[in-house]
Amino acid sequence: MSMVSTEHLYKAFGRFMAVRDVNFNVEKGEIVGFLGPNGAGKTTTMKMLTGYLPPTAGTASIAGHDILDEPLEARRHLGYMPENVPLYDEMRVYEYLAYRAKLKGLYGKSVRAEVGRIIDRCGLETKRKNMIRTLSKGYRQRVGLADALLGTPELLILDEPTNGLDPNQIRQIRELIRELASEHTVLLSTHILSEVEMICNKVIIIDNGEIKAADTPARLTGSLRAAGRVSVEYKGELDVVMRELGAIPSVKKIIYEGTLPGGWQRLIVRAEPGTDTRERTAAIIARLGYPLRHIYRHIPSLEDVFVEMTRHD
Amino acid sequence: MEQEETIPKTQTSEPVRRRTSWFATLRILYLRELKVYLGTPFGWVIIACAMALLGFCLQTVIQIMSKATGEGVMYYLLNNINFWFFFIFIFPLITMRSLAEEERQGTLEGLLTAPVTTTQIILGKYLAAYTFYLIIWVPLLLYPWMGQLANLYTEYRYGITASGEIPYLLADWFGPYAILSLMGAFFIAVGLLCSAMTRSQIISGILCTSFMISFYFTGRVTELWGEFPAAPVFHYISCTEQVSSFSRGLLDTRPAVLYLTLALFTLALVKRVVDYRRWTR
Ligand SMILES: Nc1ncnc2c1ncn2[C@@H]1O[C@H](COP(=O)(O)OP(=O)(O)OP(=O)(O)O)[C@@H](O)[C@H]1O
Ligand SMILES: [Mg+2]
Numbered sequence: 001m002s003m004v005s006t007e008h009l010y011k012a013f014g015r016f017m018a019v020r021d022v023n024f025n026v027e028k029g030e031i032v033g034f035l036g037p038n039g040a041g042k043t044t045t046m047k048m049l050t051g052y053l054p055p056t057a058g059t060a061s062i063a064g065h066d067i068l069d070e071p072l073e074a075r076r077h078l079g080y081m082p083e084n085v086p087l088y089d090e091m092r093v094y095e096y097l098a099y100r101a102k103l104k105g106l107y108g109k110s111v112r113a114e115v116g117r118i119i120d121r122c123g124l125e126t127k128r129k130n131m132i133r134t135l136s137k138g139y140r141q142r143v144g145l146a147d148a149l150l151g152t153p154e155l156l157i158l159d160e161p162t163n164g165l166d167p168n169q170i171r172q173i174r175e176l177i178r179e180l181a182s183e184h185t186v187l188l189s190t191h192i193l194s195e196v197e198m199i200c201n202k203v204i205i206i207d208n209g210e211i212k213a214a215d216t217p218a219r220l221t222g223s224l225r226a227a228g229r230v231s232v233e234y235k236g237e238l239d240v241v242m243r244e245l246g247a248i249p250s251v252k253k254i255i256y257e258g259t260l261p262g263g264w265q266r267l268i269v270r271a272e273p274g275t276d277t278r279e280r281t282a283a284i285i286a287r288l289g290y291p292l293r294h295i296y297r298h299i300p301s302l303e304d305v306f307v308e309m310t311r312h313d
Numbered sequence: 314m315e316q317e318e319t320i321p322k323t324q325t326s327e328p329v330r331r332r333t334s335w336f337a338t339l340r341i342l343y344l345r346e347l348k349v350y351l352g353t354p355f356g357w358v359i360i361a362c363a364m365a366l367l368g369f370c371l372q373t374v375i376q377i378m379s380k381a382t383g384e385g386v387m388y389y390l391l392n393n394i395n396f397w398f399f400f401i402f403i404f405p406l407i408t409m410r411s412l413a414e415e416e417r418q419g420t421l422e423g424l425l426t427a428p429v430t431t432t433q434i435i436l437g438k439y440l441a442a443y444t445f446y447l448i449i450w451v452p453l454l455l456y457p458w459m460g461q462l463a464n465l466y467t468e469y470r471y472g473i474t475a476s477g478e479i480p481y482l483l484a485d486w487f488g489p490y491a492i493l494s495l496m497g498a499f500f501i502a503v504g505l506l507c508s509a510m511t512r513s514q515i516i517s518g519i520l521c522t523s524f525m526i527s528f529y530f531t532g533r534v535t536e537l538w539g540e541f542p543a544a545p546v547f548h549y550i551s552c553t554e555q556v557s558s559f560s561r562g563l564l565d566t567r568p569a570v571l572y573l574t575l576a577l578f579t580l581a582l583v584k585r586v587v588d589y590r591r592w593t594r
Contacts, residue, residue, distance in 0.1 A: 047422070050426040051426055052422050052425050052426050052591070053591065054591065054592055072429075072430065073428075075426060075427060075428045076428045078426075080423075080426045082422050082423065082426075086418050086419030086422060086423060087418075087420065087423075088418070088420055089418070090349070090353060099341070099345055100427070103342070103427045103428070103429060104427055104428060105338075105428060107337070147423070
């Protein structure tokens with residue numbers, strides 16, 4: 001059973017379609033990065049999953065509970081940290097978390113135990129009696145995360161949990177999320193791609209309200225056009241090398257990039273994604289007796305994938 | 314937590330547990346709302362102002378009663394233009410922030426994504442605001458006792474046996490409190506409706522004030538236009554006339570039906586508004 005599964009989810013704001021035919025699954029135990037440019041529809045999709053915004057069409061289920069038919073049961077299985085972390089400014093941290101814990105169905109002694117555990121976990125010990133109004137952005141963010149964690153829900157939906165934090169705080173929150181992976185399934189949105197590469201084992205890319213890709217980071221980067229690209233610099237004849245390299249079966253195209261100072265020729269060898277032509281390229285140049293000073297196979301990053309998928313030109 | 318989750322699965326009485334947890338959640342929401350009223354200066358400022366203004370009314374009442382007699386203090390206190398002048402502003406003050414502020418801060422999102430229904434949220438807010446409204450009238454019960462104190466002081470200081478007394482007669486007190494509670498039940502619901510319609514406290518307050526003023530004057534239409542075929546309708550909804558008869562001890566079931574029905578209807582409307590605003594957002 002999937003932790004999250006959406007079926008043809010649509011959301012229209014007036015005439016504007018913010019989310020169009022979104023289908024994806026999140027399996028138990030996965031940490032999924034939800035990526036997309038500003039205004040792509042990430043927050044809107046998350047708000048629909050948490051039951052705050054009703055979908056215009058389609059539906060979704062959380063841990064097997066349909067968000068429209070069994071909204072309360074679906075919400076019992078998730079912890080949500082909204083974008084910009086709205087909190088009651090006039091409450092104290094402990095008081096707020098205890099209130100939220102009770103709302104989520106905890107009662108009696110378990111409220112104290114759970115809130116205490118979460119406060120320790122999120123590094124809020126020194127702030128437990130502070131008024132939420134007086135907290136810095138980083139601590140507000142932690143209170144929001146703590147709220148989502150209360151009651152150990154199976155699914156965490158975090159909307160830009162590291163938004164606006166300094167590098168140290170980002171690192172701490174990231175470590176926290178990584179630790180959480182053992183107990184929770186996580187769906188998080190972010191604009192920090194390096195973060196996704198570090199902690200996520202699945203990536204969903206959305207653009208203009210449509211899902212563009214959903215796969216593991218490795219497979220996404222591997223399937224990219226830039227994946228099999230090898231750049232070469234050698235000194236020697238151009239035509240003969242181009243002809244010889246063109247004969248390698250996996251090579252699709254060879255681009256001459258110019259002659260560098262000292263007579264070094266620079267070539268880009270574009271091959272099928274997932275193939276490595278370095279060895280054969282080097283062998284050919286060596287057989288011709290030309291000096292070779294640089295050979296490099298491009299490893300595409302998630303950023304390349306992101307740009308490729310969401311480029312509008 | 315563990316128990317909550319596991320016990321019902323082995324028991325057969327599933328619906329019973331749901332009911333109790335429904336009210337438990339309502340209670341949590343209600344207590345937090347009440348804490349916002351009583352745990353912040355906001356609520357106490359309202360209570361203090363209401364007390365001061367009531368004291369001002371009482372002063373006028375004493376003037377009146379020194380000439381006219383025949384009715385109890387409560388009658389003169391409530392059938393007094395001073396009283397109405399501030400009474401209609403109590404409701405926007407109590408309710409203007411409840412849902413509007415929640416939406417402005419964005420905390421409504423947190424509430425509605427917790428396992429809580431819209432009905433529970435609205436009832437929690439409504440009951441808390443209504444409780445607070447009732448609390449405003451509690452100090453009134455001290456007036457007879459304060460009257461006694463004043464008499465004692467007069468006797469001690471000037472040697473005159475003062476005879477002015479505010480008796481604790483159930484007849485004098487039950488009627489006014491009954492009509493105040495009934496009107497409050499409806500007007501608080503109206504205030505909540507105004508608060509649900511906007512994210513601005515100011516606009517919510519203005520909406521509610523306008524309603525209160527219109528409702529008050531609608532009840533007095535017959536004083537201007539005299540009796541005409543539709544006049545009974547205006548008498549029926551006239552809050553000044555109802556207060557007048559209730560505070561004389563003339564209890565009537567019609568206002569009770571009127572206000573309770575309107576309150577329920579308005580609350581249903583609040584739920585529609587909150588849901589509708591979510592659908593279109
Ligand atoms: N209440 C609303 N009314 C009208 N349009 C809206 C509303 N909320 C969002 N939108 C639009 O829907 C689109 C998707 O917005 P959304 O907030 O989901 O983007 P996002 O992917 O979360 O972007 P970001 O990375 O900036 O947070 C945007 O074009 C936005 O303008
Ligand atoms: Mg967003």
